[in-house]
Amino acid sequence: MxxxxxxxxxxxxxxxxxxxxxxxxxxxxxxxxxxxxxxxxxxxxxxxxxxxxxxxxxxxxxxxxxxxxxxxxxxxxxxxxxxxxxxxxxxxxxxxxxxxxxxxxxxxxxxxxxxxxxxxxxxxxxxxxxxxxxxxxxxxxxxRRPAADVLAALTPADLKLWSLLSTGMETADIAARMVVSERTAKRMIASLLKKLGVGNRIAAAALAGRCGLLDDLTDR
Missing domain, CATH: 3.40.50.2300 (Response regulator)
Known part of the structure; x- marks a missing residue:
């Protein structure tokens, strides 16, 4: 037909x-x-x-x-x-x-x-x-790369936190590495997720991988 x-x-x-x-x-x-x-x-x-x-x-x-x-x-x-x-x-x-x-x-x-x-x-x-x-x-x-304004909003501490978070590290261990209290670490993580525009740690880690940032960040 x-x-x-x-x-x-x-x-x-x-x-x-x-x-x-x-x-x-x-x-x-x-x-x-x-x-x-x-x-x-x-x-x-x-x-x-x-x-x-x-x-x-x-x-x-x-x-x-x-x-x-x-x-x-x-x-x-x-x-x-x-x-x-x-x-x-x-x-x-x-x-x-x-x-x-x-x-x-x-x-x-x-x-x-x-x-x-x-x-x-x-x-x-x-x-x-x-x-x-x-x-x-x-x-x-x-x-593969977040918007320029997102990266511009990240401090060196944010980048370090993002790197630690993306390895699957627990909050207590992150607090120790960042030399802050666990309560402060939780607050910092929540702030970072908001800056990245993602809803959870898994999404943050996936974004870091897609951007290739884990290859460049040090002190993980």
Missing amino acids: TRKPYVVVIVDDHELFAEGLELLLTRDWGELFVIGGRTTFIEEAAELASSRDADLAIVDLSMPPLGGVAAIRHIKSRHPRTRILALSGTDDFQLAEEALRAGADGFLSKTVRPEALVGPLQTIASGLRVLDPALLDALLSNT
């Missing part, structure tokens, strides 16, 4: 790009995709996706004034079954991460050849996600 073509809507204020993409999808891939409509206005994105019962939406992240992230939120709120591919002409990976958090199912740079979007669109339509390799590398890099 042949599946009906996926209904695609395009949200992009670059008319030439949007027209070219529509032409490509309908001319060369008409058996897979049908264009349900286009808009250059973020405020119209959700209504367009909903009224066309869109399977897929292609959203430019750089659209003024609200930005493509707002369009993604609106679409997912109004018509959650629409799968969204976010595109950007810049290498602002923070914006790309915001798009994914807002509900985008994939992100690619606009520098890719238009015909290269066909495969990702099919992948997203099937329920999987697609990420630009450079964005994936950036996200993985961020997970």
Whole structure:
């Protein structure tokens, strides 16, 4: 049984790009995709996706004034079954991460050849996600190292405590190594966990391992 073509809507204020993409999808891939409509206005994105019962939406992240992230939120709120591919002409990976958090199912740079979007669109339509390799590398890099402001908030004593905590040392032993009372050690541990943004010692140890900090810290 042949599946009906996926209904695609395009949200992009670059008319030439949007027209070219529509032409490509309908001319060369008409058996897979049908264009349900286009808009250059973020405020119209959700209504367009909903009224066309869109399977897929292609959203430019750089659209003024609200930005493509707002369009993604609106679409997912109004018509959650629409799968969204976010595109950007810049290498602002923070914006790309915001798009994914807002509900985008994939992100690619606009520098890719238009015909290269066909495969990702099919992948997203099937329920999987697609990420630009450079964005994936950036996200993985961020997970291996805590945010700069977190590290900046840690004192040498915090780093020493984190190291001791990550070895599985008991509170009494930590107190002895830090030359404080056990009560003070408990208070210091609670403060450290809060600074790290984790809920328990196991999570703190896991974070230390991912960051590679245990390889660098001394006096463990």
